[in-house]
Amino acid sequence: MDRISKENYYLDIAETVLERATCLRRVYGAIIVKNDEIISTGYNGAPRGRANCVDMGYCSREAMRVPRGERYELCRSVHAEANAIISAARRDMVGGTLYLVGRDARTGELLADATSCSMCRRLVINSGLEKVVIRRSKTAFDVVPAAEWVAEDDLLVPRDPDAILDQL
Numbered sequence: 001m002d003r004i005s006k007e008n009y010y011l012d013i014a015e016t017v018l019e020r021a022t023c024l025r026r027v028y029g030a031i032i033v034k035n036d037e038i039i040s041t042g043y044n045g046a047p048r049g050r051a052n053c054v055d056m057g058y059c060s061r062e063a064m065r066v067p068r069g070e071r072y073e074l075c076r077s078v079h080a081e082a083n084a085i086i087s088a089a090r091r092d093m094v095g096g097t098l099y100l101v102g103r104d105a106r107t108g109e110l111l112a113d114a115t116s117c118s119m120c121r122r123l124v125i126n127s128g129l130e131k132v133v134i135r136r137s138k139t140a141f142d143v144v145p146a147a148e149w150v151a152e153d154d155l156l157v158p159r160d161p162d163a164i165l166d167q168l
Contacts, residue, residue: 006036007099007133007141007143008138008139008141010031010033010038010097010099010133011099011101011133011135011141013031013038013041013099014029014030014031014041014099014100014101014135015029015101015103015135016029017029017030017031017041017042017043017080018043018080018101018102018103019043020043020045021043021044021045021080021105022043022044022045022046022052022053022054022055022077023044023045023053023054023059023077023105024053024054024058024059024062024105024106025059025061025062025068025104025105025106026044026102026103026104026105026111027043027044027102027103027105028043028044028079028080028081028100028101028102028103028114029041029042029043029080029100029101029102030042030043030080030081030083030084030098030099030100030101031084031098031099032084032085032088032092032093032096032097032098032099032129033096033097033098033099034092034093034095034096034097039088039092039093039096040084040085040087040088041083041084041087042079042080042081042082042083042084042085042086042087043080043083044077044078044079044080044083045077045078045083046076046077046078047078050076051076052076052077053076053077060074060075060076061074061075069117072117072119079116079117079119079120080100081098081100081116081120081123081124081132082119082120082123084098085098085123085124085127085129088127090127090128093127093128093129094127094128094129095128095129095130096128096129096130097129097130097131097132097133098124098129098131098132098133099132099133099135100114100115100116100132100133100134100135101114101134101135102114102135110135110136110137110138112136112137114134114135114136115134115144116132116149121149121153124146124149125146125149125150129146130145130146131143131144131145131146132144132146
C-alpha cells in the first residue's frame with residue numbers, strides 16, 4: 001500500500017476544514033502545522049457574531065459587482081489564513097507551514113489557482129511561518145516560501161515617487 005505524502009495528508013485535513021466555510025463564491029480551509037503537530041485551523045467566514053453570506057443568502061461583493069480578487073475590504077469574511085493565524089500564538093507558528101485548500105462554492109471544484117491575497121500574505125510573513133503549501137489538484141500542490149512573498153513585495157514598490165502619482 002502506498003502511503004499518502006505528508007503534504008497531501010495535511011492538505012486533506014485543510015480540505016475538511018473548508019467544509020465549515022460560509023462564503024458563497026469560494027470556500028477555503030487552512031491549517032498551520034509545526035513539527036508534525038497541527039497548531040490551528042481556519043476557514044473563511046464572517047467575524048463571530050456577524051451574519052455569514054450563506055445566512056444572508058447573498059454575497060455583498062457580488063451585490064456591489066466587485067470583480068474577483070479586488071476590494072477585499074468589502075468582503076464580510078475573515079479569510080481562512082487569517083483565522084488560522086489569529087487562533088495561534090506566534091511562538092508556535094514561527095518556522096511552521098500553512099496548508100491551504102480552496103474550492104468553488106457553487107461547483108465544489110478544487111481551485112487550481114488558489115493563493116493567499118496580499119493582506120493574508122502580510123499576515124503569513126509577520127506570523128513567522130516559513131512556507132505555504134497550496135493544493136492544485138487532489139495530489140498536486142505548490143510550496144511557496146514566505147521569503148518569496150517578502151521579495152515580491154519589495155519588487156512592487158516603485159522607487160520613484162512620481163511613478164506612484166502616475167499610477168493614480
